[in-house]
Structure formats: C-alpha cells, structure tokens
Amino acid sequence: MDRLVKRILPTSIAVGTGLLVLLGYLLPVPPLASVRDELIRWAVIIAAFAFILGFFNLLRVHSGRARKPGGIYSVILILTAMTSLVLTLAALLIPSLRFLGDWWFRYVLSPLQATVAGLIAFVLAVAAFRLLRHRREAGVLVFLVAALVVLLGTLPLPAPAGNWLANLRTWWMNVPAMAGMRGLLIGVGLGVLLVGLRVLTGSDRPYSD
Amino acid sequence: MIYCPKCGTANRQGSKFCNECGAPLPATGLRCPMCGAMNPAGNLYCDRCSARLIPAERVPPEEEKPERPSPPKGISLPSVPLGEEEWLSELRAEALDLAPEEEAPGWPGELEAPGEPPTPEAAIPEWLAELEETVPEAPPPAEKPTPPLAGIPVPPSGEIPEWLRDVEFAPPIQEEPSAQPPPVAEVDVHAGMPSASTTVPPILIEGEEEILSTAPAEIPDWLKEAPAEAPPEYGGLVPAEIPEWLRPLQPREGVAVEEEPTETEGFLSGLRGLLPIGKGLDMPATAQPLLPRAPRPAAVARAELLQGLLSRPLITPPTAEIREAPRQSGWVLTRFLVGVILLAAILLPMLVRLPLFGPPTAPTAEALFATVNHLPGNTPVLIAWEYGPAESDEMDRVAGPLIEHLLRREARLIVVSTRMEGPAAAEALLASRLVDPSERSRRIANLGYLPGQAAGVREALGNLGGRTEAMTGLPASQLDIMADVHSIADVGMVVILAAQPDDLKTWLEQISVANPNVPVVAGVSARIELISTPYLAAGQLRGMVAGLTGGAVYERQLDTGWGREYEYYLTSIGMAQLAIAALTVIGALIFLVGGRKR
Numbered sequence: 001m002d003r004l005v006k007r008i009l010p011t012s013i014a015v016g017t018g019l020l021v022l023l024g025y026l027l028p029v030p031p032l033a034s035v036r037d038e039l040i041r042w043a044v045i046i047a048a049f050a051f052i053l054g055f056f057n058l059l060r061v062h063s064g065r066a067r068k069p070g071g072i073y074s075v076i077l078i079l080t081a082m083t084s085l086v087l088t089l090a091a092l093l094i095p096s097l098r099f100l101g102d103w104w105f106r107y108v109l110s111p112l113q114a115t116v117a118g119l120i121a122f123v124l125a126v127a128a129f130r131l132l133r134h135r136r137e138a139g140v141l142v143f144l145v146a147a148l149v150v151l152l153g154t155l156p157l158p159a160p161a162g163n164w165l166a167n168l169r170t171w172w173m174n175v176p177a178m179a180g181m182r183g184l185l186i187g188v189g190l191g192v193l194l195v196g197l198r199v200l201t202g203s204d205r206p207y208s209d
Numbered sequence: 210m211i212y213c214p215k216c217g218t219a220n221r222q223g224s225k226f227c228n229e230c231g232a233p234l235p236a237t238g239l240r241c242p243m244c245g246a247m248n249p250a251g252n253l254y255c256d257r258c259s260a261r262l263i264p265a266e267r268v269p270p271e272e273e274k275p276e277r278p279s280p281p282k283g284i285s286l287p288s289v290p291l292g293e294e295e296w297l298s299e300l301r302a303e304a305l306d307l308a309p310e311e312e313a314p315g316w317p318g319e320l321e322a323p324g325e326p327p328t329p330e331a332a333i334p335e336w337l338a339e340l341e342e343t344v345p346e347a348p349p350p351a352e353k354p355t356p357p358l359a360g361i362p363v364p365p366s367g368e369i370p371e372w373l374r375d376v377e378f379a380p381p382i383q384e385e386p387s388a389q390p391p392p393v394a395e396v397d398v399h400a401g402m403p404s405a406s407t408t409v410p411p412i413l414i415e416g417e418e419e420i421l422s423t424a425p426a427e428i429p430d431w432l433k434e435a436p437a438e439a440p441p442e443y444g445g446l447v448p449a450e451i452p453e454w455l456r457p458l459q460p461r462e463g464v465a466v467e468e469e470p471t472e473t474e475g476f477l478s479g480l481r482g483l484l485p486i487g488k489g490l491d492m493p494a495t496a497q498p499l500l501p502r503a504p505r506p507a508a509v510a511r512a513e514l515l516q517g518l519l520s521r522p523l524i525t526p527p528t529a530e531i532r533e534a535p536r537q538s539g540w541v542l543t544r545f546l547v548g549v550i551l552l553a554a555i556l557l558p559m560l561v562r563l564p565l566f567g568p569p570t571a572p573t574a575e576a577l578f579a580t581v582n583h584l585p586g587n588t589p590v591l592i593a594w595e596y597g598p599a600e601s602d603e604m605d606r607v608a609g610p611l612i613e614h615l616l617r618r619e620a621r622l623i624v625v626s627t628r629m630e631g632p633a634a635a636e637a638l639l640a641s642r643l644v645d646p647s648e649r650s651r652r653i654a655n656l657g658y659l660p661g662q663a664a665g666v667r668e669a670l671g672n673l674g675g676r677t678e679a680m681t682g683l684p685a686s687q688l689d690i691m692a693d694v695h696s697i698a699d700v701g702m703v704v705i706l707a708a709q710p711d712d713l714k715t716w717l718e719q720i721s722v723a724n725p726n727v728p729v730v731a732g733v734s735a736r737i738e739l740i741s742t743p744y745l746a747a748g749q750l751r752g753m754v755a756g757l758t759g760g761a762v763y764e765r766q767l768d769t770g771w772g773r774e775y776e777y778y779l780t781s782i783g784m785a786q787l788a789i790a791a792l793t794v795i796g797a798l799i800f801l802v803g804g805r806k807r
Contacts, residue, residue: 095682
C-alpha cells in the first residue's frame with residue numbers, strides 16, 4: 001500500500017500526464033489539444049496552491065526558529081511577510097487602500113532589494129582584487145584578462161584606446177564567448193531533453209521520495 | 210522443538226509453519242505417501258489417513274515395536290493414543306463381572322485335546338459368544354494338508370486332476386517320532402482379556418501314528434547327492450564365495466582387533482575413532498612469539514617517561530587568558546579601501562561633471578528602435594515583465610524608453626509576469642511613463658502574475674482574454690483594449706523585459722510553440738546580454754536593448770528628455786568599472802610580487 005501511494009500512483013500520474021501533453025503538441029488532433037490545454041490549466045492551479053502552501057510553511061518554520069537564540073531575523077521575516085499579505089489583501093478587497101500596498105512596495109521592498117543587489121558590485125570588486133591571492137593558474141590569468149577587456153571595452157572611452165578596446169571586446173564577445181555560450185545552450189537543451197525523457201519513462205521521480 | 214531457519218523461533222514439534230514469521234519449517238517427520246500429511250518420527254501409521262508409513266519389509270525390530278497390540282490385518286491404528294470410549298469401559302466392566310478369570314470361555318476349550326468335556330454354553334458371556342462366532346474355528350484334522358507319503362493309498366484316479374497324474378510323489382521325509390510334538394498355534398484374542406492363551410496339544414491326524422511308525426523309505430538318488438547335514442553356523446545356507454577384492458577386508462582369525470581409543474575430555478568425550486593429536490597438527494608450523502623477548506630501548510624509554518608523568522603530583526595549571534585571535538587588520542583595511550574607492554567612483558560624477566566618456570553606442574538598440582518605429586498604431590503588444598525591485602535600477606532604464614516609444618506609437622500594452630513582484634514593478638514604471646493617467650484603461654492592461662512558470666506562460670498565451678486585470682479586478686474580456694485579443698495569435702508584437710536568463714528562455718520557447726510568426730523583441734540586463742545574443746543572431750529576437758548603455762542609446766534615439774539622468778548613471782557606472790579594473794590590476798601585481806598566501 002505504501003509503495004502504491006508513494007511510487008506507483010505518482011509515477012503513473014506523472015508519466016500519463018506528460019505523455020498526454022506531449023502527444024497534444026505532436027499530433028494535430030483536436031481532442032488531444034483540448035486535453036493538453038486542460039492539463040496545463042490544472043498545473044497552473046496546482047502551482048498557485050503550492051505557493052500558498054509554501055508561504056504558510058515558511059511562517060511555520062520561522063515561528064519555530066523565532067524562539068531560539070538569534071531568532072530576531074525570523075521575527076522580522078514573519079512581520080514583513082504578514083504585512084505584505086495584509087496590505088495586498090486589503091488592496092484587493094478595498095480598492096481605496098491600494099496606495100498602502102504601493103507605498104510598501106516602493107519605499108520598503110524596492111530599496112531593500114536594490115541595496116542587497118548593489119552589494120554584489122562591492123563583493124565582485126573585492127574578489128577581483130584578491131584574484132591572484134590564492135591561485136596563479138593559466139585559467140585564472142585568462143579570466144583576469146577577459147574581465148579587464150570586457151570591463152574596459154564596455155566603457156565609451158575616447159579614441160583611439162576606446163575604439164581599440166571596443167573592437168577587442170566585440171571580438172571577444174562574438175567569437176570565444178559566443179562559442180562557449182552556444183555550447184552551454186546546446187548542452188542545457190540536451191540536458192532538458194534527457195531529463196524530460198527520464199521523467200516520462202519514470203526513471204527520474206522528482207515528485208516522490 | 211523445531212527451530213525456524215529464518216528467524217530462529219522455537220516451534221512445536223510437527224509444526225508446518227513458523228508461528229513468528231510464517232516461514233515453512235523443515236520436515237522432521239515422515240510424510241504420508243497417500244495423503245501427504247507429516248507425521249512425527251516413529252509413527253508406523255499416518256495420523257490423518259491411517260495409511261502405513263513404513264514399508265512392511267522395514268518393520269522396526271521387536272524391541273522398537275510399540276507395546277500396543279498390533280492391529281488386525283487390514284486395519285491401521287493411529288499413533289495418537291485414543292481415550293477409551295465410555296461405552297467400551299462399561300462393556301468391559303460388564304464382561305469382567307460376567308466372565309471371571311476362573312471361568313474360561315468354552316470356545317478355547319475346543320482347541321484343547323479332544324475328549325475333554327466342553328464348558329457349558331451358559332458360562333460364556335453374550336459378547337464373548339458373539340465374538341466366538343467371528344473367530345474361525347480350528348480347522349478339522351481331516352482338512353489339515355498332509356504330505357504325500359509312501360504307503361498311502363493313491364486316491365482313485367477319478368478324484369485326481371489329469372495334470373497331477375504324472376506328478377511323481379515327493380520323497381518321504383525321515384522324521385524321528387516325537388512323543389511331545391510342538392504346539393500348533395497360539396491364539397491371543399485380545400490384550401487385557403482373561404488369559405486365553407492356551408497351549409493346544411498336538412492334533413494327530415487319523416492314522417498318522419501308523420504312518421510315523423512305518424520304516425523309512427528309500428532315499429532317492431537326487432537327495433543322496435545333497436550334503437547330509439548343513440553347517441550349523443549358516444542356518445542351512447550354503448556360504449557364498451567371497452570375491453577376490455573383498456578378501457583383504459575379511460577379518461582374520463587369531464588377530465586381535467585393536468580397540469580405538471575413546472576421547473575422555475572436552476565436548477568430544479565419549480567418541481571413538483577420532484584423529485589423534487599428531488605432532489605438528491596442534492600448532493602452526495611457523496609460529497612466532499607474539500612479543501620479542503627483550504623490549505626495544507625506545508619502548509622502554511617511552512614507558513619510563515609515561516611512568517614518570519603519571520607519578521608526578523597533580524598540579525592545577527594556571528588559568529590561561531583566552532585572547533581573541535588578532536583580527537586580520539590588513540584584510541579589514543583592504544575591504545575598507547575597496548569600498549571607499551567604489552563609493553567615490555560612483556558619487557563623484559554626480560558632484561562633478563567629468564568629460565571622461567564619449568556617447569554610448571549600441572547597434573542592436575538602434576535596430577530595435579527602427580522596428581518599433583514601424584509598428585502600426587493601436588497594435589496590441591504583449592509585454593513579459595520579468596524583473597523586480599532588485600533589478601529595477603538598471604532594468605527601468607532599459608525598459609523605460611522602450612515603453613514610452615510603444616505608448617507614443619499608440620500601442621495597446623498587455624502586461625503579464627511570472628514573478629510575483631513583476632506586476633507592481635510594471636505599474637510603477639508605466640505610471641511614470643504614461644503622460645495622461647486617465648488614458649491608462651484605454652492603453653494598458655496589467656493582467657498580473659502567472660503562476661506555474663512555463664506552464665503558466667503556455668496557459669496565458671492561449672487564454673489572454675480569460676484573465677483578470679490586476680489593478681482594477683475587472684475581467685480582461687470587459688476591457689476595451691482586450692476586445693479583440695484572446696490569445697497570442699491576436700498580438701502584434703511581444704516584448705520580453707528580462708533580468709534573468711531563464712525568464713528569457715522560457716518566454717522564447719513558449720512563444721515559438723504558440724505562435725512562431727509573432728515578432729519578439731527584448732530588453733535585457735547587461736548581465737544576460739551574452740546569453741541573449743545567440744537568439745538575436747538566430748532571428749528569434751528581432752531586436753534587443755541590453756543594459757544601461759542600450760537604454761541610453763534608445764533614450765537618445767527617442768529624445769525623451771531623460772538624457773541627463775542617463776549621463777549620470779553612465780558616468781557613475783563607467784567610473785565604477787574603471788575602479789574595479791584598476792583594483793584588479795593592483796591586486797594582481799601585489800600578489801604576484803608579494804607571493805601567494807595560503
């Protein structure tokens with residue numbers, strides 16, 4: 001019974017649903033297309049409920065951590081999450097209160113997220129400064145030269161150094177970097193195809209333990 | 210007990226399956242050949258069907274036979290002792306009362322020598338009389354087969370079958386006349402009954418005395434050739450000839466058999482014929498002493514040191530002050546200097562106008578501007594708003610001029626997002642770029658968040674008219690700008706505003722399946738410009754604005770009046786890039802000259 005519930009049933013549903021959606025794309029048959037669209041609609045609804053579930057699970061986990069030492073961050077997280085929820089629900093239910101949600105988003109969430117994102121520049125600068133502190137390999141030197149070329153080549157520096165750097169950056173971006181990126185994209189595409197086939201055949205079961 | 214071979218649980222003798230784990234238990238008894246039931250060892254008859262378990266040729270010897278009386282022929286008794294039925298006990302008691310031990314039944318008397326007066330019929334109990342009828346009477350002497358002897362008159366030829374006429378009569382057996390012949394038979398009617406065993410005197414056939422007293426007849430020739438007397442030790446059997454290869458095993462007379470020693474100790478005590486302990490068998494041939502005879506000097510020194518340490522008196526060590534590890538002041542200073550340099554590089558262009566950089570160039574942005582510029586008026590444009598507040602500082606400068614250009618072209622903007630903060634971020638930028646807020650409902654429809662990642666995108670592309678406007682809560686079908694827009698097939702252009710590579714890929718993949726003919730353009734962050742370029746080269750993207758530089762170029766093309774802001778941003782970012790490049794070079798030189806730290 002345990003095996004039926006945990007493995008056989010989820011695998012059957014996943015494989016059957018995946019095959020129906022795939023056949024709906026491959027075969028131009030109206031019934032299959034309608035079944036495909038209906039299954040996709042179900043997936044969207046399930047994903048929406050998964051977000052709600054994840055929100056309450058986050059509150060549950062951090063309510064437990066809030067009682068432990070260093071739980072002040074969990075308390076802040078719970079308060080901000082509940083504030084966002086209340087303001088959003090209020091804006092939906094009472095349109096006249098929508099300005100509260102806009103204010104919260106513009107003057108709290110946006111500056112905080114932008115600040116955290118801005119720290120990335122500082123961290124990258126420190127990492128670039130210490131690049132050769134621990135490793136002195138050929139790959140590190142190539143990375144160092146490429147980073148300098150791209151950084152300086154992006155800048156609209158005055159000619160002739162600016163033009164020379166811009167051309168070097170353009171070549172670097174269009175030839176070696178593009179080749180590597182295309183290889184990455186092809187590899188990712190093949191990997192996605194392989195993962196899809198494994199899920200369809202039941203070899204991979206990310207939906208069960 | 211039968212121990213389960215799987216779990217080791219002790220089960221009752223005769224069990225077929227383990228009481229603990231249900232595993233089949235090994236059969237230790239006898240399997241009935243008729244019904245297949247298992248019977249305990251020693252059973253002669255099956256407990257279930259009473260069939261015989263051991264062949265008749267293999268009847269156990271006399272001492273192993275059960276003490277119970279053997280059943281009559283054709284009847285098998287179960288091995289399980291049966292309790293005596295009540296009716297049988299009463300019947301037995303009645304019989305004992307009616308037939309005391311001194312009164313022997315009359316029917317055995319008939320087996321005694323003739324001439325004695327028979328016991329009166331009234332003395333026989335009724336049950337015994339019935340039993341008497343079932344017991345066959347002793348055969349009459351006349352019916353006893355007698356060997357054909359010489360001198361006996363041959364019966365008339367009419368009574369002898371024709372095939373017997375030519376048969377020669379058997380030779381006479383020379384037999385000494387015995388005054389007391391052996392008993393003919395012993396009858397044991399039932400155990401527990403009054404002793405009925407009676408020694409029956411020999412019954413002589415009429416005229417036999419005359420026959421026995423007759424002189425011996427002549428022995429035929431074929432009988433004379435036989436040995437006069439069989440060897441007594443073989444019971445009348447002629448010994449077979451032992452083959453040649455068996456003769457060495459034949460015990461020899463006069464050679465004393467040496468008795469094998471008996472083990473007297475250990476768990477094998479009492480057994481004979483064990484292998485004696487021979488030299489070299491009791492210990493390995495290459496046995497080495499476990500320890501050297503003399504300890505090594507180093508080991509002695511260590512032992513003495515340890516002994517000395519242990520013999521010292523205990524001294525409480527002084528409490529050592531735990532000092533914090535010295536901070537890496539150089540590392541802190543490095544981070545501080547990097548932070549100060551970056552901050553100065555970013556803020557300085559806002560304070561002082563630095564003519565360091567020339568006008569930015571972005572050919573892809575110029576191409577996109579041309580594409581949008583040729584867009585027909587009132588065209589529905591689907592905008593995938595895939596960035597949030599964290600990326601809005603850069604992406605707002607990328608998306609702003611593009612959105613304003615679309616609004617100028619009288620395009621109808623339909624906004625969706627797979628990120629939860631996307632609709633709010635879109636609303637903030639749209640409000641800043643829309644000249645007349647009263648025209649919002651006529652120009653913009655924010656259809657909100659699409660859950661489900663790729664599935665949500667696929668579902669939205671096929672059902673745009675079925676969604677709800679996020680700001681007003683009205684169904685999209687009731688909006689004027691959505692009157693003729695039901696799916697991706699009704700859209701004139703798609704604009705993807707993405708700060709992450711996965712968002713761009715998701716939208717491109719789903720649009721290429723839903724409607725590959727719709728033109729798609731993108732505004733992306735500088736971070737994913739490299740990943741977006743292959744799509745642009747492959748034609749999946751008709752145009753692209755990448756990063757702040759692309760936004761500045763588009764802004765310059767559009768001439769919206771936001772040029773001063775872009776100049777600040779570009780100069781600040783350029784100075785920061787220069788600072789980072791300089792720090793990278795300085796750091797590389799320092800660590801190349803100063804050596805590598807571990």
